[in-house]
Amino acid sequence: MALKSNASLAEVLKSASVFLEERGFDGSLAQSYWLRVFDWTLTDLVRQLQQTPNQEVYETFQEVLERLVRHEPLQYILGYEDFDGRRFKVTPAVLIPREDTAGILDLAASWLEKHPEASQALDLGTGSGILAISLALRHPQLQLTAGDLSPEALAIAKENGISLQATVDWLVTDVCQGLPQDRTYDLVVSNPPYISEAELDLMDESVKRYEPSMALFAEQEGLAFYRQLANQIRAYLKPCACLILEIGFRQGQAVAAIFSQAFPQAKVSCHQDLNGHDRYVQVEINE
Numbered sequence: 001m002a003l004k005s006n007a008s009l010a011e012v013l014k015s016a017s018v019f020l021e022e023r024g025f026d027g028s029l030a031q032s033y034w035l036r037v038f039d040w041t042l043t044d045l046v047r048q049l050q051q052t053p054n055q056e057v058y059e060t061f062q063e064v065l066e067r068l069v070r071h072e073p074l075q076y077i078l079g080y081e082d083f084d085g086r087r088f089k090v091t092p093a094v095l096i097p098r099e100d101t102a103g104i105l106d107l108a109a110s111w112l113e114k115h116p117e118a119s120q121a122l123d124l125g126t127g128s129g130i131l132a133i134s135l136a137l138r139h140p141q142l143q144l145t146a147g148d149l150s151p152e153a154l155a156i157a158k159e160n161g162i163s164l165q166a167t168v169d170w171l172v173t174d175v176c177q178g179l180p181q182d183r184t185y186d187l188v189v190s191n192p193p194y195i196s197e198a199e200l201d202l203m204d205e206s207v208k209r210y211e212p213s214m215a216l217f218a219e220q221e222g223l224a225f226y227r228q229l230a231n232q233i234r235a236y237l238k239p240c241a242c243l244i245l246e247i248g249f250r251q252g253q254a255v256a257a258i259f260s261q262a263f264p265q266a267k268v269s270c271h272q273d274l275n276g277h278d279r280y281v282q283v284e285i286n287e
Contacts, residue, residue: 009034010049012058016065023069033064036078071206084134088160093152094128095215100273101191103280104244105134107271108187111242111284112139118186119143122236124173124229125192127215129157129166135189136166145183147173150214175225176232184238191246192225193218222248226255230262243283252278259283 007015013034017027035045053061067077075081075096080089083097084105090096112118121139123132123146132146146168148154154170161168171178195216200208207216218224226245233243247255252270259281260268266285273279 006052008050008052009045012053012061013049016061019065020068025069029068029074030065032074033061033078036074071204071209073206073210076210083130084138086134086137086164088128088130088133089156089163090128091156092210093150093212094156095191095211097128097130100279101130101246102134103271103273104131104189104191104246105138107244107280107282108135108189108242109138111187111244111282112142115186115240115242116141120183120185120238121145121187121189122179122185123147124175124188124190125149125215125225126157126170127153127191129160129168129170131189131191132157132168133161133164133166135187136161136168137164142187144168145171145179145185147171147178149174150212153212153215175228176236179236184236184241186238186241188233188237188241188243189245190225190229190243192229194222194225194246194248194251196222196248221254222251223254223258226258230258234262237285239285239287241285243281243285245281245283246279247281249273249277249279252281255281 013030016030020029021027034040064077068074073096075090076092080087081097084102088097119142121135121142121144126132126146126148129146132144135142136144146157151172154172158170173179193214193216197217220227245255256268256270259266263283263285265287266283269282270278271280271282
């Protein structure tokens with residue numbers, strides 16, 4: 001996209017928004033870029049509108065626009081996303097954190113309040129490490145273990161753990177394979193792959209092109225991970241334990257049934273996200 005090199009920020013943003021909208025993209029992405037890359041508030045942005053961006057910033061923004069219209073997510077362009085009040089590095093090796101996933105932290109906090117003796121927590125399919133790191137920083141009494149099948153994802157998670165000063169034991173795992181045999185957990189959380197291949201056509205082009213498919217898709221209509229977890233996790237749980245899992249909005253009944261069958265005495269409940277859709281299954285075990 002060609003922008004006037006002497007244009008004010010207001011003119012640049014207007015031209016960029018039109019450029020994006022004419023190609024079927026959200027024009028507000030242009031403003032979002034400036035807010036995020038400079039850590040500006042809207043007030044800060046307004047104060048800068050009549051200023052002329054310097055040449056380097058101007059050229060970088062043109063490159064960003066070209067990447068956006070190739071469906072590249074802004075978070076990957078910037079190299080980070082914020083989650084639970086903290087900034088996490090993200091690359092195409094990991095999923096971009098979503099606001100809905102924070103609901104797992106809220107459910108965990110409620111359970112931990114009732115079980116102050118809990119000391120061991122496990123995050124399976126950790127990706128960028130957002131759940132494990134957030135739990136470690138929110139609840140310093142917990143010893144966190146986090147696993148992922150992807151070494152590339154674990155490398156990003158480790159970087160995030162170091163930058164945010166969170167102590168987590170990072171492991172390469174395939175569901176429960178790879179976990180220490182001598183350790184059991186009070187709390188298990190996971191945002192696993194749960195999208196069915198049949199839902200591919202419903203997904204945003206940016207997700208399909210850039211986010212890691214192994215973190216998105218699962219066989220058996222998206223239920224494969226839950227079935228494997230239900231079959232494998234018992235040996236790694238303490239007698240009083242809790243599992244909190246993110247699910248697809250149509251999977252509540254199916255996932256709840258999987259864990260009700262695996263743990264007949266457990267309390268299995270489905271919880272909704274901010275939009276009122278089924279988003280989490282919680283399994284409370286007391287054996």
